């Protein structure tokens with residue numbers, strides 16, 4: 451089999467879709483993970499260049515489903531050389547507007563998917579990852595800039611950064627590097643509503659480029675962190691924000 455075996459979570463749309471396409475474009479074989487988007491995932495499967503791609507399914511909040519999904523991906527790819535933990539959710543739950551029960555539910559779901567889900571995918575994937583393997587986590591600027599509308603989201607992404615740094619140390623003796631990308635706003639379904647005027651105009655004005663990121667720009671960084679030459683970027687958190695905070 452040619453190329454590397456790459457598992458991308460949440461790959462049916464948005465940033466994950468761009469990441470899957472970027473790896474396939476350089477000759478890798480991609481396991482396209484989705485939760486409930488079989489049609490979109492199959493469509494992407496048909497569009498990716500090259501051969502040996504697969505579609506796998508799991509709700510990342512369910513540890514048993516995660517384990518089965520990673521086994522399927524490893525079998526289809528003949529091992530997992532690269533894991534990209536991209537799937538994530540952003541639940542709107544401002545602290546002053548929710549009941550205690552709603553607050554609990556938002557925290558549980560967000561952490562179960564964004565942090566514990568990613569950690570479980572990593573645990574399962576490591577059984578199939580050889581020396582030279584790469585793990586890339588998709589975090590967010592919310593990890594270090596605050597998320598007033600979704601405090602659990604910010605906390606989950608800060609946790610993901612810390613998880614990546616801890617594993618960068620733990621896995622270096624095994625020849626595995628762990629990198630993190632932390633984008634600000636990216637044009638995807640997740641941000642559709644936020645990016646409408648007038649709020650969208652204010653968001654775009656945060657960057658001197660006068661726009662938000664394109665999914666392909668985040669994918670390019672993921673490809674770099676997963677490259678054979680990126681061992682020295684292990685533990686790095688790439689702050690991809692179009693110079694937003696510099697003025």
Ligand code: NAD
Pocket residue numbers: 459460461462463464465466484485486487508509510511536537538539540563588589590591632633634635636637638639640641
């Ligand atoms: P998106 O909503 O388009 O895609 C998210 C993906 O995660 C979808 O494929 C969805 O099916 C999957 N997913 C959600 N819950 C799941 C679950 N329980 N089990 C399995 N899969 C699940 O969003 P996106 O903008 O492409 O986001 C991708 C990643 O980038 C997320 O981790 C997000 O937090 C992060 N991010 C996005 C932005 C942005 O502005 N769009 C900024 C910073 C970070």
